[in-house]
Amino acid sequence: MAARTKGFAIADAAPAARQAPGVAVSLRGLEHSYGELRTIERLDLEAPAHGVLGLVGPSGCGKSTLLELIAGLQEPTAGDVELDGSRDRPDRLARCALMPQRDMLLPWFLAIDNAALSLRNRGVRRRQARDEAGLLFERFGLAGFERARPAELSGGMRQRVAFLRTLLSGKPVLALDEPFASLDAITRAEMQAWLAKALGQDPRTVVLVSHDVEEALYLSDRVAVLSARPGRVVEQLSAPAPRARDRDAAVTDPAFVAVRERAMQALRGTR
Amino acid sequence: MRRWLLPVLVLVALVGAWQLAASSGALAGALHLEEFLVPSPAEIASALWENRGLLAENAWVTLREVLLGLLCALAAGLGFAVLLHLFETLRRAVYPLLVASQAIPILVVAPILVVWFGYGIGPKLAIVALICFFPIAVNALDGLRSVDPEAVKMMRTLDASRRQILWRVEAPTSLPYVFSGARIAAAVALIGAVFAEWAGSDSGLGHMILQDNAQLQTARVFAAVLVLAGIAIVLFALLALAERRIVTWR
Numbered sequence: 001m002a003a004r005t006k007g008f009a010i011a012d013a014a015p016a017a018r019q020a021p022g023v024a025v026s027l028r029g030l031e032h033s034y035g036e037l038r039t040i041e042r043l044d045l046e047a048p049a050h051g052v053l054g055l056v057g058p059s060g061c062g063k064s065t066l067l068e069l070i071a072g073l074q075e076p077t078a079g080d081v082e083l084d085g086s087r088d089r090p091d092r093l094a095r096c097a098l099m100p101q102r103d104m105l106l107p108w109f110l111a112i113d114n115a116a117l118s119l120r121n122r123g124v125r126r127r128q129a130r131d132e133a134g135l136l137f138e139r140f141g142l143a144g145f146e147r148a149r150p151a152e153l154s155g156g157m158r159q160r161v162a163f164l165r166t167l168l169s170g171k172p173v174l175a176l177d178e179p180f181a182s183l184d185a186i187t188r189a190e191m192q193a194w195l196a197k198a199l200g201q202d203p204r205t206v207v208l209v210s211h212d213v214e215e216a217l218y219l220s221d222r223v224a225v226l227s228a229r230p231g232r233v234v235e236q237l238s239a240p241a242p243r244a245r246d247r248d249a250a251v252t253d254p255a256f257v258a259v260r261e262r263a264m265q266a267l268r269g270t271r
Numbered sequence: 272m273r274r275w276l277l278p279v280l281v282l283v284a285l286v287g288a289w290q291l292a293a294s295s296g297a298l299a300g301a302l303h304l305e306e307f308l309v310p311s312p313a314e315i316a317s318a319l320w321e322n323r324g325l326l327a328e329n330a331w332v333t334l335r336e337v338l339l340g341l342l343c344a345l346a347a348g349l350g351f352a353v354l355l356h357l358f359e360t361l362r363r364a365v366y367p368l369l370v371a372s373q374a375i376p377i378l379v380v381a382p383i384l385v386v387w388f389g390y391g392i393g394p395k396l397a398i399v400a401l402i403c404f405f406p407i408a409v410n411a412l413d414g415l416r417s418v419d420p421e422a423v424k425m426m427r428t429l430d431a432s433r434r435q436i437l438w439r440v441e442a443p444t445s446l447p448y449v450f451s452g453a454r455i456a457a458a459v460a461l462i463g464a465v466f467a468e469w470a471g472s473d474s475g476l477g478h479m480i481l482q483d484n485a486q487l488q489t490a491r492v493f494a495a496v497l498v499l500a501g502i503a504i505v506l507f508a509l510l511a512l513a514e515r516r517i518v519t520w521r
Contacts, residue, residue, distance in 0.1 A: 071428050098428040100421040107520035108443040117439070118429035149520060169429050 022049025023095055023172035023205050025070060029079035032065055033230075039065045041230035043079070047222075049172075050203040054216030054239075056263065057226030058270055063209040064101070066231070067175040070207055071096040083173055097169035101177045103162035105150035111161050112137065112146040118169035136164050140198055156187040163195065173205045181211065192218055193247040213263045218251055225266040235266040286312050310490035318490035319497060325479070330498050332475040336392060336464040337457075337502070340399025344456055347400065348407030349449065353437070355408075356415040369408065377401045378463065381470035390471050398467040403456035410452025414445025447521065450514040457506040461499055 030043040039062035047053035055063050068074045069081050072092030080087050083095045097118070105114045113120070115136065116129035124132070130146070137146055142160055150158060159179060166174055179195070180188045192215055199206065199219075210216040216223045217239050225235045240255035250256060292298040293311035302309065310318070319326065355362040377398065384394035418441050426436050468477030476495045483491045 068424065071424075073424050073427060093428060094430075096428060098425055100425050102421065104419065104422045104425045106422070106440065106443070109439075117426070117431075120439075121426070121429055121431045121435050151520065165429070171428075175428075 022203075023084040024049045024051075024082075025053070025173055025205055025207060026082045027066075027070075027080070028082070030066075030069070030076050030081065031078040032062065032069060032074070032076050038230035040069075040076075041232045043232050045224055045233060045236075047205055047207060049205055051222070052199065052206040052208060052220040054220030054223035055207065055209045055226060056211065056213050056216045056223060056267060057231060058228045058267070059211065061226045061228050061270075062231035063226065064177055067098060067177050067207060067209060070173070071098045071175045073098070095171055096173040096175055097166045097171040098175045099162055099166040099177060099179055101179075101181060103150075103158045103182075105153075105158055105161060105165075107150050109150075110146065111142070111148045111150060111153060111157075114150060115161050115164040115168055117165055133164065133168055136168065139201070140164060141194070154187075155183050156191055159183065159191055160194065163198065167198070167202060167204070171204075173207070176206060176208045178209055178211060180215065188212075188215070189247060195219060196247070213260055213267065214251055217256065217260055217263065218247065223263060225263055225270065227270045234270055235263070237263055237266075308487060308489050310493060314490045315493040315497065318488075319494040322491055322494060326476075326494060326498050329474055329476045329479045329495070330502065333461075333464050333468070333477065333499070334502055336395040336399055336467070336475065337460045337506075339392070340396045340463065341403055341453075341456060341460050343396060343400040344403030344407050344460075345453065348404050348452070348456075349411050351404075351408045352411035352415060352445075355412055356441070357433070357437070362412075366412075369405070373405055378466040381467050384467075385471035390473055394470070395464055395467040395472070395475075398470075399460050399463040402459050402463045406455040406459070407449065407452040410448045410455075411445055414448025415441050417448065418444045446518050447514070450510060450518065454507060454510055457510060458503060460506075461503050465499070 025045075025047040027043055027045045030040055030045075031038075032040040043066070045053065055066065057063055065074065069076055070083070070092065072083075072089045072094075075089055081092060083092045086092070086095075105111075106117070109117070112130050112133050113126075116124075116126075116133040119129035119132060120126065134146055137143055140160060142157065142164070145153065145157060145161075148157075150161070153161065159182075163176075163179065166176070180191045183191060196219055206220075208216060208219055210219075213223075217237070220239055221241070223237050223239065224233050225237070226232065227234050237259055240253065240259055251260075289298075290312045293309050294313070296306050299306040299309040355365060380401075381394065381398050384397050388394040388397065422440050423436055426440055431439065464475065465477035465480070468475040469481055472478045476499055480492050480495045483489075483495070
């Protein structure tokens with residue numbers, strides 16, 4: 001593994017004061033294929049610093065591959081992936097944290113140690129890593145669950161721990177792969193509001209993949225609708241702003257509903 | 272408690288039937304054997320008691336061979352598995368040979384090892400370690416390779432080094448596999464130790480069985496076999512206990 005970087009020297013800073021530097025993501029003329037199979041074709045997308053870019057599209061349209069390209073886990077076949085002006089794969093790996101589709105909590109670690117994984121990887125001592133993660137547990141509604149085993153947590157709780165794990169990496173770019181796909185509708189709505197709040201308090205540049213148009217629009221500043229494989233951008237929509245604080249109010253706002261329907265139409269066209 | 276009841280009943284019934292058949296002489300008659308060649312459970316039990324000192328002495332010899340051999344196999348097998356896991360080319364080069372090596376009947380090699388290394392503990396350790404190595408190495412390797420690739424990707428984006436991925440993700444994932452390999456190894460370790468003693472030794476339960484058999488001391492042979500079975504059961508129980516204490520997340 002060539003790309004071993006020390007990440008960012010954020011571990012020492014007080015978490016409340018921590019502000020990830022703004023980093024823009026830019027994809028230009030991006031192409032990717034696995035051998036003969038073309039997964040992504042001539043893709044151009046931008047996410048401004050601290051902006052949230054949503055990606056929706058039919059399954060198998062290369063959304064997860066796109067996140068892996070951004071996170072520096074893969075190289076494009078052609079075109080550029082730029083994070084903060086660098087196309088280097090190790091730089092991307094150092095600047096982006098991935099939250100995979102399933103929570104991937106490690107069952108042999110306590111919830112708090114799962115959240116603190118990136119700190120531990122960077123050599124922070126366990127005590128200090130737990131202290132730092134503990135502050136976020138309190139801020140994000142997980143107080144009291146620090147010493148729980150992942151198996152003892154509900155789906156929503158697990159997803160929160162997984163997100164905190166991603167956030168605690170201190171990386172300026174977060175790649176979220178259908179973070180709430182496995183949750184029931186009510187927990188999911190709760191988690192969307194929770195995530196919006198979390199990003200409000202600790203803004204990062206986010207690339208969010210979702211199969212749920214409403215979720216993508218609610219959480220993102222812009223949503224790109226991707227075509228079936230090979231994936232390319234069919235339409236880009238701006239989420240209506242400003243959004244109501246309350247999630248239910250936001251997603252039932254007529255302006256929001258109108259954009260959602262346009263996105264749905266674009267998505268239907270991809271089939 | 273409940274789940275033990277039926278097996279215990281079956282065991283009692285079997286031993287009882289054996290006792291009746293042996294003490295009435297029916298079993299010896301059916302086998303066309305002298306009665307003293309077919310000991311009853313009661314006779315075996317008294318042989319066990321009367322020879323407790325001798326059995327304990329020899330059991331200790333065999334147990335030492337088994338435990339040390341297992342330890343060697345664990346160290347070598349786990350080290351080997353990690354190496355093969357870390358170096359893909361090495362794995363591709365060596366793994367097929369490892370599997371093919373199972374065609375060699377190692378127990379049959381025991382006499383050669385005795386010729387080479389003499390009557391001491393050396394050849395016994397070698398035999399036990401050799402036959403235990405395979406189940407441990409293969410299971411550990413399977414375990415290391417069973418890791419969810421998504422977890423590895425996640426770790427990589429969280430700044431994990433290759434070593435951290437190994438210790439924090441792959442090693443814990445492989446632990447249940449290692450334990451099932453160790454269970455298989457523990458079972459074959461006893462067989463290996465007995466065979467190694469048969470090939471040449473001056474003590475141990477295998478040695479004792481061979482001598483008693485030649486002297487038609489059948490009750491004592493059975494007593495030695497019982498002690499061997501007892502050792503196996505204790506080893507299994509200890510491994511199960513260790514697994515429960517260590518693999519707490521399952």
